[in-house]
Amino acid sequence: MYTENKENTENLLNLARELECRVVYNEPLSAHTTFKVGGECTALVDVSSDENLARLTAEASRLGVRTFVLGKGSNVLFDDKGFKGVVLLMGSSIDDIYMKDSTTICAQAGCSLIKLCRFALEHSLSGLEFAYGIPGTVGGAIYMNAGAYDGEIKDVLKSCTVTDSSGALKVIGADRLDMSYRKSRFTDSDEVITSGEFVLTPANYDDIQDKMVELMGRRRSKQPLEYPSAGSTFKRPEGQFAGKLIQDCGLKGFAIGGAQVSEKHCGFVINKGGATCEDILALIRHIQDTVKEQTGFMLECEVKYIPYE
Incomplete structure (x- = not known):
């Protein structure tokens, strides 16, 4: 069970400092995800080694501090409000x-x-x-x-x-x-x-x-690499291709706010500019509903949404 105990969070961050890990408060998660979306986390720890990650993970569990381990952020979508907890960044030190x-x-x-x-x-x-x-x-x-x-x-x-x-x-x-x-x-x-x-x-x-x-x-x-995205948004349905189903449903280029179905590859939801997490989630839901209604296939999202709390 995770708590909202600020003292426990600070104790975890003090351990991180003792282990010579960089600690940053209120770090915007948009800077650490390929979607370029997400609010601030309570704190971000740039983990310095495997052993230190193990110690921090164990201590977080003991203290009841909510954590999330993040790499390049290529398959995650953080909430617009951010992440209430500590993000453990697996960066250049690991x-x-x-x-x-x-x-x-x-x-x-x-x-x-x-x-x-x-x-x-x-x-x-x-x-x-x-x-x-x-x-x-x-x-x-x-x-x-x-x-x-x-x-x-x-x-x-x-x-x-x-x-x-x-x-x-x-x-x-x-x-x-x-x-x-x-x-x-x-x-x-x-x-x-x-x-x-x-x-x-x-x-x-x-x-x-x-x-x-x-x-x-x-x-x-074939892929819209010029725009922020999380790669292929949906898993491939049995015997089909998600991009083709989406295109066949007339959703090519369809947008909600700054989130858009790529015109280059319909299997990608892209951040065309200024997209919010809510824009992206709303577009994903619209795609799923439309494809289900028109084809009978329920597209399963590959992108992992991380709620604020």
Whole structure:
């Protein structure tokens, strides 16, 4: 049970300072999400290591302080009022990456997927080309079992290290992560991913690079990367494509406030300019209602809405 005890929140932030983590009060979350939307959080802590994340997570649980672990903010939507609690930011201090052996890469949860893919390329390892250009972190990618172009994180993930409310760090094999389409065991647990191990296949450097360039080109030509968004807004319905269903329903370019169905790719809800969280949620609901009424399909949203309290 979370409390609104300001003393407990301050005790957690004092621990963060003792651990040499940067603490910022009233930080606008619009600056930390790809939608560029969201009010202020009570405080933001730039976590400095896996061990410190484990300690802060355990202490927050003990004190009853509400927290949210945030990476690149590519699949989340914070409320316009913000977040009543402490945001634990997995930033540049938790993005180390290294070779464990000739085919295994270890990457911390704050490492961007682009950095991971480029590292694999540097070592002539294939298997992550599909992820090049996905705007997220290793932690978020494992959490959501990120995927694109017929590839998924579960195809290359060997294991990950997590912490929970007890503060213990433990390694879990990929076969125990219950990974499926845009889902894993973490979507229904209090465990926080701190790193992942990926097993890849040796291949020709030029072939890997050509594939990455090709897929990035396809993204740029088909996706509205010039506008803030959270990537694909909806999960793919069985046997269908969300974007095609939305377009077939005449919603291409439909807007509510500053939120719009992309004219470039109808599977994307974009921030055309000045969109609020409420604009985006209202547009998502309108799309779902319209598609359900006209086609019978209920589109499931990929984006995770984070309420104020």
